[in-house]
Amino acid sequence: MSNAAPLSLRAGVLSLLIFVIFALAWHLGTRGGPSGPAMDPEYAKLMGATATQGKSAMPGPLEVGAKLVEHLRHPFYDRGPNDKGLGVQLAFSMLRVAAGYGLAVLVAIPLGFLIGMSPLMNKALDPFIQVMKPVSPLAWMPLALYTIKDSGLSAIFVIFICSLWPMLVNTAFGVSGVRKEWLNVARTLEVGPWRRAFTVILPAAAPTIFTGMRISIGIAWLVIVAAEMLVGGTGIGYFVWNEWNNLSITNVIIAILLIGLVGMLLDQLLARAARAVTFPE
Amino acid sequence: MSSNKPTGPYTMKPGCSCGAHASQGEHDRACTVISNNAADDAKLYGRTVEQAVLRAIAPNPLHRRALLQGVGASTLASAIASFFPLAAATEAFAQAGKPEKTDLKVGFIPISCATPIIMAEPMGFYKKQGLNVEVVKTAGWAVIRDKTINKEYDAAHMLAAMPIAISLGLGSTAIPFAVPAIENINGQAITLAMKHKDKRNPKDWKGFRLAIPFDYSMHNYLLRYYLAENGVDPDTDVQLRSVPPPEMVANLRADNIDGFLAPDNVAQRAVYDGVGFIHMLSKEIWDGHPCCSFSASRAFIAESPNAYAALLRAILDATAYASRAENRKEIAEAIAPANYLNAPVTVLEQVLTGTYADGLGGVKKDPARITFDPFPYESFAVWMMTQMKRWGQIKGDIDYAGVAKQIFLATDAAKVMKDVGLAPPDAPSKSFVVMGKTFDPAKPEDYVNSFAMKRG
The missing domain is CATH 1.20.5 (Single alpha-helices involved in coiled-coils or other helix-helix interfaces)
Structure with missing residues (x-):
């Protein structure tokens, strides 16, 4: 062999x-242990299976599997504002992430270019970035709710603010790290600043920028679940919270599985994009 | 083609006395059914206006009857309509209370205190008032407060003390709020972890970590009252934690807390899952205490007075329906699905019918475990303010009666209760007894000073 x-x-x-x-x-x-203590049947009727049958509060893999099949069979049902299918909830979450993340890309990449190309801006903005970067995005939530006065937009804002920093820092790092020889060649050929940015710096910094974008999407997906648990309404985070209310661990496990799968997909998508722009030197 | 369609003699309807219904039975049902949707109400307005016009044309009832029998009611109506703008008159009549907007959002926390607000949606009480209300489940009290202040919600389910706190600016910016209706009476319980089943005397509770839903809640004041009466200082002898109700059972199971004074279905859910037992119902502390409220900002009431009135009619109607014990099983089933409370029907039935497992192996019966009475007595607000003062949430002097009158809209509620055929109480205030001590709403400051254990 x-x-x-x-x-x-x-x-x-x-x-x-x-x-x-x-x-x-x-x-x-x-697996259910030996059945629980003997109970008056009238009393037992009022109690849940955990108390009467000595069943573990944790669901088994078969239960989770059966529930998963049930969810997958009807992923897009809509039974009112507080009860929608898993497909719908995931779509809501991804839409929020797309909006917040998209905004962050629009701000972080041009700003990152500016910081990377100008040592002065780099030094001037550095203290702000260093202070804002480590703040947990959820700490922004009360402030956002208070000032934006809209819970949906607040969630998007939180995604925006958490995906901003890795992209900004990586873009600046990638741009400032472009080889001096290439810039010098561009200067001897009298290439204008715009053309230099798009034809020399961008391709050279692209792998680093995409790495930043990949880190950001991971963080955005982590944060959306927490944000939705806080604001509620729709989204996979709300689903987790709603099932936690009902103490339905089965549904929470299913949500965890799906959150993991979607997170992996998003990560792979950006990894593939990063590979496409990387070139051998 | 349509071979399955009955033809020939089968298409003949047996008919009824008026000819509009398939059978006499259907005709009778249509005549006796109480108008319970907007379309029926519109018809009712139409008929009222028709009759008024008819009465004006033929004042003598004998002539009127002869006229009706001679030409038939509908022929007569269309004849009158040809020279009198009946449609316009009908619309003007109906518009007297037409809501400024019919699409409304009402927030709720998934606990059984919100029963009237929630059930009004699946059971059609909002529709009956011509409203299209979306009831939105919310994660916690701070979020429901912020969303209502931000006008994402038109009105909301709040703990009865919250509108007082918001209006006074405690814990948030001062924004005038109002309570036009109380949701539920009683319906809370002190639940302890199973390991404490031998510690039934509160004097043994020193060092306990106890959860309450929110700082500005009846739960907080009732638990503090109960502990203080038993010589346990709620600030130094035990630790009181604010925990959103839905997270309490999970925390009790995880041994993060020793017990809680919480709304149902949470208290009963802890029993159902074998995590805790019910130490006592809140009605044993104060039988007839209010708990949650239906609240709206003053701004909403001023901007949309008719929508507000229609909403209040729906809530009062639903509350009256919920107050009757025979309807409770039906309600439990209506509010159990994932879209509403997301809780097992068995648990809700135990809460609403008052036949419940106590967690220690016994079945208890108390039909007044939770009841529903919408009237917002001003003295309820005064009592809550005495406790806010007692525990240092309010500092300095306060005009108890004035604030209570501003926030607890007893007069409004009485008027609308009459509109929907309910009998409101005579006085906007009443006296009551808390743990054997009578509260006189006219002397709040004396009441505060009468307690040995207090702050400030």
């Missing part, structure tokens, strides 16, 4: 094995 090709195969088999062991342990761990 050769060793080169089967590496991914072996990794796949190992992944599957880990999953099976995990699911089995989960199943055994959450």
Whole structure:
């Protein structure tokens, strides 16, 4: 047997094995224990399964699987303003992320260029960036709600502010790190500043910019869930909160799974874009 | 083609006495059904105007009857309409209270205190008033306050003390708010973690971490009152934490708190999941205490007085319906789905019917566990302000009666209650008893000073 090709195969088999062991342990761990203490039947009727059957509060993998199938069968139902299908909720969240993230791209990349190209601006803006960057985006929420006076826009603002910094810093870093030789060649050829920015600096800094964008989308997706738990209404974060209210851990696990999958997709999308603009030197 | 369509003799309708219905039974149903939607109301207005015009034309009832029998009511109506602008008159009559806007948003927190606000949507009480109301579930009290102040919501479900706090500017900028209706009476409970089932005396609770839904809430004042009466200082002997109701059971399970004084379905949910037991119902502290309110900003009332009136009629109507014990099972089923409370029907039924598991193996029966009475007694507000003063939330002097009158709109509620056929109480204030001590709303300052344990 050769060793080169089967590496991914072996990794796949190992992944599957880990999953099976995990699911089995989960199943055994959450199986109902011996039935709970003897109860008056009239009393038992008023109690939940956790109390009467000694069932674990944690759902098993089979329960989660069945619920997942049920959700996937009707992903786009709409039973009023507070109860919509998972597909609809994910779409709301992605729309919010797209709006906030899009705005951040529009601000961060030109500003990053400015900072990267001008050492003066770099030094002048640095203290502001350093102070704002580490602030948890959710700390902005009360301020946003108070000043913007619209919860939907506040959520978008929070996404904007959290995806801004990685992109800004990376763009500035990428732009200022363009090789001096290339800039000098451009200068000897008397290339104008706009043309220099678009034909020399942008292609050279693109991989770094995309890395910043990739970090930002990850953060934006992390934050939207928390933001929606706070403002409520729609979105996957609201779904998690609503099911937490109902103490339905099954639905929360499903939401966690889907949030992970969507986050991975977004990340892969930008990774692919970054690869497309990278060139061998 | 349409082979399944009955033809020939089958298409003949048996008919009824007026000819408009398929059968006499349907005709009778149509005649006895109480108008319960906007279209019916429009017809009702139309008929009222028609009759008024008819009465003007033929003042003598005998002549009128002869006229009606001779030509038929509808023929006569169309004959009159040809020279009298009936349609315009009907519209003017109906417009007397026509809402400025019919698409409204009302926020709620998913607890059973909000029952009238929530049930009015699936059970058609808003529709009956010609309103298209969207009831929106909200994550917490601070968010519901901000969204109402921001006018994202036209009106909202709030803890009864919140509009007082907002109007006085406690914990937020002062914005005049009003309480035209109380949502529920009683319906809260002190729930403790199972491990404390032998510590039934509050004197043993020193060091407990107890949760309340919000600082400006009846829950906070009732729990403080109960602890203080038992010699436990609520500020130094125990730790009181503000936790949104939906998160309380999860925190109790995780052992983050030892218990809570919380609204239902939360208290009963802790029992249902085997996490806690019900130590006592809030009605054992003060039987007949208010809890949550239907609140709106003064700005909304001033800008859309008719929409506000229609909304209030719907709420009062729904509250009256909820106050009857025989309707409670139906209500429990209507508000249980994910769009509303998102809670098991079994839990809601126990809360609303008052036959409940106490968490210690017993089944208890108390039909007054939660009741519904919309009248916003001014003395309720005065009592809450005495407690705000007592625990240092209000500093300095306060015009108890004046503020109460401004916020708890007892006069408005009485008028609208009469409009929808309910009997309001005679006086806007009443006296009541809290843990054996009578409260006289005329002497609030004496009441505050009568407590040994107080701040400031």
